Amino acid sequence: MGSINSLIRAGIKSLKPYSSARDEFEGESAVFLDANENPFFGPLNRYPDPRQRQLKKVISELKSIPVENIFTGNGSDEAIDLLIRAFCEPGVDNIVSPDPSYGMYEVSSAINTVDFRKVRLNNDFSLNTKAIRKVADKNTKIIFLCSPNNPTGNSFGRSEVLSILDWFEGLLVIDEAYLDFSEKPGYSLDVLAKQNLVVLQTLSKAWGKAGIRLGMAFACKEIIEVLNKIKSPYNINALTIEEAVRTLHDHQEKERRVQEIIRIRHQVREKLSEMPSIKTIYPSDANFLLVKVDNALEMYNYLANRNIIVRNRSGATGCENCLRITIGSKIEMEMLTDAIGNYEKEHKL
């Protein structure tokens, strides 16, 4: 493949980025009169580190990935948007992704006026790599793969995923938002060898910190540099940096909670498999179960009327009458299965 540089949009390549006061000065100082901050109200009176050095050091140690290969964003959603903005020329380039998958790839493409080409997953929700290759052309700059996939819950085969890198000249972005709930290995270390591979991870799922908005992208230095060039200067706020550093230090707590969620996932699967209204429970490597019922809208409304909100994914390709159920606490899951039991009684199932 050609160099990463040749994939970057011309206007971005020539862009002179905004340089913030804290970009220009490195180090400790007693007197900061460079950023028009307020001298009172400390410590949040100061702008945060635009390069998130402390946070990236923690991520680097945890993931065994050098700091220069790490981008941190306001959720992985920011990284998705910035990748499109850096590499896809509006109205010219296109993006390819399996269908169904995480909705933000399509939304971000549309916001950036980039053609989004969907390739239907096989009936068992595995990747149709042949169809992906057929749909991609010389203007395909990004292929987004979400593994484990949202909303189907399955992981894609490693050899199929890597086979795309054999022929694809653009960026292969693998979104691993749900990887911690899977026993299969991820691809983050592969970015050190594969120049056009980008891996996305997040603190929103296994780490339990959706509220602080912290996403990570791992990639070669050239890709990380361009993301840093076009991000807003202080994209991660000081409170998020502080909480993320604290959270990432508690790796054991995260692992304990992940194991608990996986245990509950197994228990709920067992319970649901005995319930007559549940027709299919799809395999899941994630913190949710996709289930097929007879009438998804009716069951969704029934549960919503009892203050239990699941996601009706009936509109997603190949997911007719499917509900996506997030694995909650044991008590929440009991409330769910009790409510489905009542639904069945009322419907004489």
Ligand SMILES: Cc1ncc(COP(=O)(O)O)c(C=O)c1O
């Ligand atoms: C596959 C996938 N990627 C990314 C995200 C969003 O991640 P973040 O909260 O880091 O923006 C989600 C959220 O549901 C998701 O399902």
